[in-house]
Amino acid sequence: MKKFHSGFVALIGRPNVGKSTLMNCLIGEKIAITSHKPQTTRNKITSILTKDDFQCVFLDTPGIHKPKSKLGEYMMRSAETTFNEVDLVLMLIEPTTEVQTMDEYVLERIKNVKTPVVLVINKIDTVEREALLEVISVYSKAYPFAEVVPISAMKDRNTGELLEVIRKYLPEGPQYFPADMVTDQPERQIASEIIREKALYLLQDEVPHGIAVEIMSMKKRPDKDIVDVQATIYCERDSHKGIIIGKQGAMLKRIGSTARYDMQRLLGSPIYLQLWVKVKKDWRDSDFLLKNFGYDKKNI
Numbered sequence: 001m002k003k004f005h006s007g008f009v010a011l012i013g014r015p016n017v018g019k020s021t022l023m024n025c026l027i028g029e030k031i032a033i034t035s036h037k038p039q040t041t042r043n044k045i046t047s048i049l050t051k052d053d054f055q056c057v058f059l060d061t062p063g064i065h066k067p068k069s070k071l072g073e074y075m076m077r078s079a080e081t082t083f084n085e086v087d088l089v090l091m092l093i094e095p096t097t098e099v100q101t102m103d104e105y106v107l108e109r110i111k112n113v114k115t116p117v118v119l120v121i122n123k124i125d126t127v128e129r130e131a132l133l134e135v136i137s138v139y140s141k142a143y144p145f146a147e148v149v150p151i152s153a154m155k156d157r158n159t160g161e162l163l164e165v166i167r168k169y170l171p172e173g174p175q176y177f178p179a180d181m182v183t184d185q186p187e188r189q190i191a192s193e194i195i196r197e198k199a200l201y202l203l204q205d206e207v208p209h210g211i212a213v214e215i216m217s218m219k220k221r222p223d224k225d226i227v228d229v230q231a232t233i234y235c236e237r238d239s240h241k242g243i244i245i246g247k248q249g250a251m252l253k254r255i256g257s258t259a260r261y262d263m264q265r266l267l268g269s270p271i272y273l274q275l276w277v278k279v280k281k282d283w284r285d286s287d288f289l290l291k292n293f294g295y296d297k298k299n300i
């Protein structure tokens with residue numbers, strides 16, 4: 001009988017290095033939101049990849065950074081508690097020929113980790129081969145990585161090779177999740193993250209990262225194949241509220257229409273989405289509000 005392997009793999013790295021993009025690429029579906037802005041991921045997002053002879057459970061952790069708020073502290077604890085609880089750690093970097101300051105910070109966080117760490121050099125489509133070899137040399141001297149795998153998550157290059165490497169480190173074990181299951185995240189949480197992603201994308205640099213989204217209601221109509229979703233976007237300042245809403249509500253409508261497309265794919269039903277915007281000043285430093293928005297320290 002063919003042996004089955006299963007295990008847990010953490011994706012770590014500094015903010016905006018491509019962890020969520022890689023996870024979505026490997027799974028083949030959009031599980032984690034992506035953005036050009038750093039620290040987009042705020043919770044450990046679990047996704048599941050099942051093949052004929054193995055199942056890999058990925059944990060996409062928040063980008064490791066020096067926290068400046070209680071939300072930042074939550075994100076760091078969320079990331080760091082993962083390291084010794086998994087079978088393999090993938091550290092993602094960009095192909096720079098010097099160890100970046102934030103990468104040094106990440107390496108400091110994992111120096112006592114007993115779990116094998118594989119260095120994944122992302123965005124290799126942006127550099128020449130000679131530069132890539134220098135990157136490998138520089139980082140290999142900085143930490144005893146188990147292996148080094150260059151990839152491009154955006155272009156889906158060498159991701160098959162990365163999966164082969166991951167497979168090598170998974171122990172024999174059971175199939176933890178059904179074969180057709182790709183995430184353990186509740187639909188409400190994914191829906192709120194979709195709305196947050198669209199807001200971050202459309203607002204660009206106009207509103208800082210102080211946005212949270214709460215799904216107030218998600219109900220399927222008893223007489224029609226339509227899901228009614230009511231959600232609130234929270235920001236930290238009155239001036240931000242005006243920007244999010246936009247002139248005559250134009251920006252809020254754009255956020256809603258782009259979010260609705262991905263939400264309909266998620267739920268498999270037409271969506272009627274209603275959005276509101278509220279100000280919660282300094283919510284990122286409020287234990288009560290952080291818990292209310294799903295960032296509960298007890299869950300770490």
